[in-house]
Amino acid sequence: xxxQKPLMRGMLGKRLxxxxxxxxxxSLLAAIAFKYAVTEPRKQAYADFYKQYDATKEFNAMxxxxxxxxxxxxxxx
Amino acid sequence: xxxxxxxxFQDAASPVMEELLHFHDHALMIVFLISTLVLYIIVAMxxxxxxxxxxxDSQEIEVIWTILPAFILILIALPxxxxxxxxxxxxxxxxTIKAMGHQWYWSYEYTDYEDxxxxxxxxxxxxxxxxxxxLLEADHRMVIPxxxxxxxxxxxxxxxxxxxxxxxxxxMDAVPGRLNQTAFIxxxxxxxxxxxxxxxxxxxxxxxxxxxxxxxxxxEKWSSLMLxx
Numbered sequence: 345x346x347x348q349k350p351l352m353r354g355m356l357g358k359r360l361x362x363x364x365x366x367x368x369x370x371s372l373l374a375a376i377a378f379k380y381a382v383t384e385p386r387k388q389a390y391a392d393f394y395k396q397y398d399a400t401k402e403f404n405a406m407x408x409x410x411x412x413x414x415x416x417x418x419x420x421x
Numbered sequence: 422x423x424x425x426x427x428x429x430f431q432d433a434a435s436p437v438m439e440e441l442l443h444f445h446d447h448a449l450m451i452v453f454l455i456s457t458l459v460l461y462i463i464v465a466m467x468x469x470x471x472x473x474x475x476x477x478d479s480q481e482i483e484v485i486w487t488i489l490p491a492f493i494l495i496l497i498a499l500p501x502x503x504x505x506x507x508x509x510x511x512x513x514x515x516x517t518i519k520a521m522g523h524q525w526y527w528s529y530e531y532t533d534y535e536d537x538x539x540x541x542x543x544x545x546x547x548x549x550x551x552x553x554x555x556l557l558e559a560d561h562r563m564v565i566p567x568x569x570x571x572x573x574x575x576x577x578x579x580x581x582x583x584x585x586x587x588x589x590x591x592x593m594d595a596v597p598g599r600l601n602q603t604a605f606i607x608x609x610x611x612x613x614x615x616x617x618x619x620x621x622x623x624x625x626x627x628x629x630x631x632x633x634x635x636x637x638x639x640x641e642k643w644s645s646l647m648l649x650x
Contacts, residue, residue: 356474363465371458375450383446390439394608399567403610403636411612414564414643415635 422557422614423587431588434613434634435605438590440504448497455493508590511604514572518563522575522582522595522617525624529563535648543627557614562631566640567610575601580622586615586632594619607634 407415423431433439466474519530523540531537544558565571575584577595584603585592593603607613615630635643 355471359465359469359471363461367458367461367465370461371454374457375454378446378450378453383443383450386446387443390433390442397609399610400636403567406610412633412635413562414633415639 422554433590433608434588434611435590435608437504437508437605438588439608440507441590444500444504447500451493451497511572511602512570514604515569516565517572517574518565519574519576520563520584520595520630522577522579522584522621522628524579524622525617525628527559527563527582527584527617527628527630529561531644535644537644537648539647541631543629554614556627557616557629557631559629559631562612562633564633564635564640564643565607566637567607567634569637570604570606572602572604575603581619582621582628583618584615584630585618586613586630588613589615589632591615592618607632610634610636 406412410416430438430442430445433442516531517533519532521528521530526540526542528538528540539561541559541561541563543556544553544560546555549555549558573584573591573593575593575595576599577597579597581597582595583592584595589605589607591603591605593601595601611634613632613634615632617625617628617630619625621628
């Protein structure tokens with residue numbers, strides 16, 4: 345009986361053909377995860393904030409809290 | 422202003438800063454894409470038992486790793502150029518303010534209608550009231566009307582300074598003998614802080630910028646009162 349001929353060539357190519365698709369897929373996955381975990385929520389947060397934003401109400405609340413120096417509660421400085 | 426352990430940008434208070442935030446997210450997404458790829462390849466390269474692992478040539482891979490980076494660069498460049506041109510648009514400002522850098526304070530001049538000018542020095546730490554921010558508060562704030570395009574002409578009287586307010590997405594060098602123009606719109610009322618951003622001597626870290634955005638009628642009352650003073 346004879347031994348099976350060992351694998352002589354193409355080992356690196358075989359390794360690359362196995363690993364590179366996984367590498368590219370993982371990196372795409374990381375990018376998509378970042379997009380849907382960070383980028384899109386941030387855009388939505390800003391859109392939602394300004395959709396409901398009442399500048400006058402917020403300004404009056406900040407004025408009552410004494411944040412502004414040019415405008416004081418009740419009357420102008 | 423910035424808060425402790427903050428990693429990202431301050432909340433945007435102008436449309437341009439919002440665009441910059443979204444562009445940064447886009448660029449960071451590409452950074453994560455490339456970093457993940459490189460990290461995986463590094464781990465795969467150091468964990469192999471193969472000894473002959475150097476490809477001598479391959480036209481296919483050369484084409485791929487030329488075209489793909491070029492494509493990624495275009496993906497970054499297009500939104501980048503869009504924002505660059507967006508930032509350059511100065512559409513009919515309602516107000517022009519001159520911000521002059523000195524060693525070591527800012528002075529603001531509102532000369533559109535009357536001659537209003539004042540200096541803005543940092544409030545010393547020992548003079549701060551509870552709740553005020555160390556090294557950020559100034560004795561006189563630059564007051565602007567909210568939701569109005571503002572043009573700021575920045576220059577300096579002595580050495581280089583830089584007028585920067587991160588939450589408004591503004592930074593402009595103050596160069597003696599030169600007038601630099603920048604513009605912004607404050608999307609919401611509030612108080613926005615910045616610091617001098619060009620080394621200018623011993624007290625470079627102690628000449629902050631404070632912008633106060635209020636509704637127009639309050640801005641008008643403030644400017645009348647300032648003129649009376």
